[in-house]
Amino acid sequence: MDTEILARIQFAFTIAFHYIYPPLSIGLGLILVIMEGMYLKTGNKLYEQMTRFWIKIFALIFGIGVATGIIMEFEFGTNWATYSKYVGDIFGSALAAEGIFAFALESGFLGILLFGWNRVGPKVHFFSTIMVFLGSLFSAVWIVVANSWQQTPAGFHIVGEGLHARAEITDFWAMVFNPSSVDRLTHAWIGAFLAGAFLVISVNAYYILKKKHLEIAKxxxxxxxxxATFFSLAQLFTGxxxxxxxxxxxxxxxxxxEGHYDSSAVADMYLFGWVNNKTQTTTGVKIPGGLSFLIHNDFKTPVTGLNAFKTEDRPTQVNAIFQVYHIMIAIGIGLILLTLYSCWQWKRGKLFDTKWLLMVLVWSVLLPQIGNQVGWFTAEMGRQPWVVYGLLRTSDALSKSVSANQVIxxxxLFTVVYTTLFVLFIYLLNKKIQHGPYYEDVKEHIEEGSKRDNPLLSREED
Structure with missing residues (x-):
């Protein structure tokens, strides 16, 4: 296996592992704002203890996310030196903005969020919760902007030639609002909101099945x-x-x-299938002309296929791209159906009596995570063979001095360290979940007025 493939595998592994955590922290940040906002509005201790519990889990996720994210910056220099030089002026400004305007905001207020309950007033603490949430959102902004520039470069010019060529910003805001950044950012944000929401759903569905902490779990x-319901529907439109x-x-x-090869022909939309890149054929269940309709609102309008591009300028792993893309679509539709059915059961007053549904919801935490991962794979694999679309090939972006043995x-080493971190994360997360969302010495205060002050417990049967 050559150095380029190994370097790509290494970066894919590290970023995939890291990408477990930022979406969870963004999604949990939104949930924390809602929970603590309910506490300020009602004064109900139930919401305070609920918020305190999820803040502990947020802190765990945030810590692992920071630790795993630092590694990738070193990989740019060790494995992708030519790439780093080429995009340094672009990425430098975006990552500096992320550090100054996002990470500093998030980490600066994190201390108040974690330790300020008995040291600052409720409104100040709530403000810190909002700031931490906004910091996580802004962090995503600059990371997605940097990556989107690789997909659709804008606001730059090229200085130098050959190995000395590099992109320099000519219009900062054109770089920020490049053709794909806004669409990709909203799509990534909503994926993060779903990851956080389904984590909360999963843990509380477990509590309800076990009949534990029901005053808070429900x-x-x-x-x-x-x-989850709102954003699963919204994801359909952003997608x-x-x-x-x-x-x-x-x-x-x-x-x-979509496994579409004909250079200019009507394109079908596959629900699922298999692509044979050698014979350039795709088989499966399809909607005839569906892709043409999706793009042009006409079932008979041709769509540009892979054969319209030179072999060296188009993706080679077509079946892999096809599969991960369709997994993402299937998960998106599945989340919509699952949340709508759960809401229907809620309306009927049978949400917490349907054990099979609660079991499904316990494991549903995996779906947004898988969806986020395969969505990222679709975007990155589909961009190949370019690391900066149309400008810099992946094969040319590799460090000239790094060897295959060094990458292996x-x-x-990363596999061992990340596996250890993941096992530690699961152990600590499980420990906090098993401990539960409140201590026994405040249980009586929570029970005493929970139904009086809590609008979400209006149904006795729930």
């Missing part, structure tokens, strides 16, 4: 379900908008996502 479950952008700006990627060694 309203927390309902808060998360409302968030469609993002696909329109891919069709316009990266037609080769879109063709790979560091990959093995």
């Amino acid at each position: 309203p927390a479950f309902k808060i998360a379900l409302v968030v 469609s908008k993002s696909a329109d952008g891919v069709a316009k700006n990266q037609p080769a990627k879109l063709a790979a996502m 060694f560091s990959l093995i």
